[in-house]
Amino acid sequence: MTPVAAAVLLGVLGLLVGSFLNVCIYRLPRDLSVAFPASHCPSCQRPLRWYHNVPVVSWIALGGRCGFCRERIHWRYPLVELLNAGLWAAHGLLFPWEPLLFVRLAFASALLVLFFTDLDCRILPNEVTVGGTVAGLIASALVFPPGFQSALIGVLLGGGVLWATGEAYERLRGVEGMGMGDVKMLAMIGAVLGWPLMLLTLVGSSIAGGLIGAILLAFKADARTTALPFGAFLAPAALAASLVGQPVLDWYLGFYR
Structure with missing residues (x-):
């Protein structure tokens, strides 16, 4: 075809x-x-x-x-x-x-669901995040890219980074900085894409979230207390990483070879 x-x-x-x-x-x-x-x-x-x-x-x-x-x-x-x-x-x-195409199709649709549920209700349903993590690990274990080792590292590193960031923010500021839904969502992204593309997703979503936060600060006096749905930034960043992330990583790493 x-x-x-x-x-x-x-x-x-x-x-x-x-x-x-x-x-x-x-x-x-x-x-x-x-x-x-x-x-x-x-x-x-x-x-x-x-x-x-x-x-x-x-x-x-x-x-x-x-x-x-x-x-x-x-x-x-x-x-x-x-x-x-x-x-x-x-x-x-x-x-x-080939089979990987159908894994990525399901992943794209799952991200679309998470984008709108987080935008509307500030909820990232476990049925999608936890279920997607398990499905991603199973797919990786079946010798689909990125491979089981990269997927497992992606789960542990992705979930661990956001959990540690949220924990540190809460201890410093006294308010919750990162919901567990975001932690589970990034773990799911790591399970499907592997740890390198998961890190690319995290960088891209953080930059986008920072830009939107800066715009809110410029135009809203109470922006410092406005909670941003981070899942709504993770979803498009993960979609971009799924579609074109590997060529971007290869281009960037080429400067160090």
Whole structure:
């Protein structure tokens, strides 16, 4: 299969999976089952018909409203579907058609869920972070890159660095500086990408978080007490590391060879 054909196919599949991701984003932080009940309107609770549930198309056709009660449906629903389709298509262009591709597709979708749950609810569900860590270690043990040793170091180093940073901040400032959800999320990233790309993710997310924090300080008097959802910075940094991180690392390390 050519990269373009793979991108088109994965983009369509990504749209369909994106619809399920919306269910996860809404239900997991609320401790609700992602399987039961079937998709329904959160306002009137009526089960959706199949033609209400076609990714993106249904939202446009219904004018962004429920087909029963006409309550508004958030624009984030088609956005998540389109983002997941775009991410899957990008993987189809950049990765060969081999088992590692499917590991990275699942990883990209998991990061998308974590990005929005952290942004909306300041929650990084254990079902995704802990489950993703275990799945990443299993995949690495099956001789997928980055290999089990690198993945295990990534888990221990990733989780350990954030835990130590948060512990030190709390002792110095007397307030919690890093939630355990962030620690588990970086451990998951280390399990899937290995420790070098995990460190690249941490550097990238810290720079982005620092820039946003500086902007908030410039425009908000109470920015020092504003908690930033660090998972929302880790997710795009990890996606970038998954897609193009290895060439970036190779280019950087080339200066020392």
